[in-house]
Amino acid sequence: MNHVQRRGLLLVMSSPSGAGKTTLSRRLLAADPMITMSVSVTTRAPRPGEVNGRDYHFITHEEFGRLRDRGDLLEYAEVFGNFYGTPRRPVTEALQAGRDVLFDIDWQGTQQLGAAMQDDVVRIFILPPSAEELRERLIGRAQDSASTVAKRMAKAADEISHWPEYDYVIVNDDIGKASVEIEAILTAERLRRRRQVGLTDFVRGLTKAL
Numbered sequence: 001m002n003h004v005q006r007r008g009l010l011l012v013m014s015s016p017s018g019a020g021k022t023t024l025s026r027r028l029l030a031a032d033p034m035i036t037m038s039v040s041v042t043t044r045a046p047r048p049g050e051v052n053g054r055d056y057h058f059i060t061h062e063e064f065g066r067l068r069d070r071g072d073l074l075e076y077a078e079v080f081g082n083f084y085g086t087p088r089r090p091v092t093e094a095l096q097a098g099r100d101v102l103f104d105i106d107w108q109g110t111q112q113l114g115a116a117m118q119d120d121v122v123r124i125f126i127l128p129p130s131a132e133e134l135r136e137r138l139i140g141r142a143q144d145s146a147s148t149v150a151k152r153m154a155k156a157a158d159e160i161s162h163w164p165e166y167d168y169v170i171v172n173d174d175i176g177k178a179s180v181e182i183e184a185i186l187t188a189e190r191l192r193r194r195r196q197v198g199l200t201d202f203v204r205g206l207t208k209a210l
């Protein structure tokens with residue numbers, strides 16, 4: 001049981017496509033019941049095996065425009081010619097309940113989230129161990145056409161150039177090692193004094209009994 005009440009945090013993971021965000025996210029979600037995934041909306045078509053409502057909410061351009069215009073998106077961006085955005089309500093609800101939220105969003109979304117909720121955001125950038133390995137992972141994922149893989153490789157340098165905007169940088173060589181590193185970051189960030197909003201009460205009770 002937690003003795004001290006705390007505020008939830010927003011854990012953002014960005015990387016060039018294929019570096020391993022999705023794999024690392026799934027491992028973290030399986031290992032830690034206090035963090036939930038923010039499921040984005042997107043206008044891109046589902047990949048084989050992707051499930052609507054779990055991986056993304058797959059929506060039309062018209063629906064996307066409506067959500068954006070109503071202010072229902074916490075952030076949004078155009079990536080590879082498709083639109084992606086974060087629904088606002090689930091994030092607000094999780095934070096209020098003291099739960100953490102995990103985001104797989106690009107550097108544009110990370111900047112917007114940082115501007116909107118600065119104190120609550122923790123940013124992790126995932127790098128591939130080499131360009132060769134990145135290409136192999138994109139091809140090995142076997143979900144995209146050769147031209148899509150080429151497009152993603154061409155955009156990788158652009159995405160990577162934003163690494164200095166992140167709080168932590170992890171090279172995803174060994175998946176087990178990278179997972180442990182992410183869990184360590186989450187543990188430490190949860191223990192930050194300002195996030196432990198119940199500390200004053202806890203210490204007051206503690207010292208009264210001394």
Ligand code: ADP
Pocket residue numbers: 015016017018019020021022023024137138140141172173174175
């Ligand atoms: P992203 O979400 O960043 O686009 P994925 O998680 O889909 O990347 O990973 C791309 C591919 O690389 C997948 O086939 C995944 O299984 C593989 N992969 C991820 N991390 C590693 C790793 N550390 N070692 C080897 N393969 C990996």
Ligand code: 5GP
Pocket residue numbers: 014015016017040041044075076077079084085086104105106107108109110
């Ligand atoms: P993919 O099509 O491979 O699932 O995602 C492509 C890129 O879009 C990735 O870099 C991913 O992080 C980013 N992305 C996914 N959802 C969102 C979102 O809601 N907002 C933003 N800004 N980027 C997103």
